[in-house]
Amino acid sequence: MKRITMLISIFLLAVMVFTGCQTNQPQNPSDVPIPDEQVDDVNDEEDEEENIRDGKKEIYGIFYGYDEDKADILILDPSIHGNNPILMDEARVFFSDKEMNSLVKLWVEVKEQRIDVYDAEMADEATTVAKYIGFADSNFAEFQILDNPFVVQVPSDLASSLENINTNELLEITIIPNAIEGGNTVLKNVKRGS
The missing domain is CATH 2.40.50.140 (Nucleic acid-binding proteins)
Incomplete structure (x- = not known):
């Protein structure tokens, strides 16, 4: 009798462990829980991107190249006078691997004698x-x-x-x-x- 009780206990324990493992496993990669600190990091990056673009003028241009922080970009807005826009950090990172003749959307601050480019992305038209x-x-x-x-x-x-x-x-x-x-x-x- 002791053996039967022991076998039933082992069997029930195995079923509980197996069932418990099955309910804790995500069904697909999108169900994998993300620790709270990683969620906060993602939200901080989104907030930072919004802050970089916040209050900046949105314009289009054709990118030809850059040297250090000065860019060769044809600004497609005839109301903006200025050559060799200055690339801020985010924009410099974006343009580091872009090809000549890339059509881009820019977020800029237009100052008296210069244009500061804070961020950029590829444009469809x-x-x-x-x-x-x-x-x-x-x-x-x-x-x-x-x-x-x-x-x-x-x-x-x-x-x-x-x-x-x-x-x-x-x-x-x-x-x-x-x-x-x-x-x-x-x-x-x-x-x-x-």
């Missing part, structure tokens, strides 16, 4: 007003914002639209990133000014 200079060749057109010329790739369906436009005419253009890394941005849409 940007719209601006630019002066049409003319075709650089059959696949590329040159535009100018303030005194800054730049070249965009022109898809064949938009090339005929540009042929009917006078040089030095102000146009509203929308550009998108090139599918080829490092390639010129691509003209998506063009409208004559009203």
Whole structure:
């Protein structure tokens, strides 16, 4: 009798241990509990990113490169005068591995003689007003914002639209990133000014 009681006890203990282990195991990786201090770290990083962007002007640009903290970025906002924006820490980290001709969204402070870039991310498209200079060749057109010329790739369906436009005419253009890394941005849409 003692043996049967002992076997039943061992069996019940094994069932309890097995059942207990099954209920404590997460069903998939997203169910893994995160310790409170790690949750706080994630929330602090999100708050810090919001604080960096908070109160900053949101603009678009085409990134060409940088040297130390000065960036070569064509600002696509004709109301902002300034060359060689200064990259703050977060922006410098972001641009450290970006290719030339990257279309970017920037969070900046515009000061009298300079632009401080606090943060950045890749942009899907940007719209601006630019002066049409003319075709650089059959696949590329040159535009100018303030005194800054730049070249965009022109898809064949938009090339005929540009042929009917006078040089030095102000146009509203929308550009998108090139599918080829490092390639010129691509003209998506063009409208004559009203």
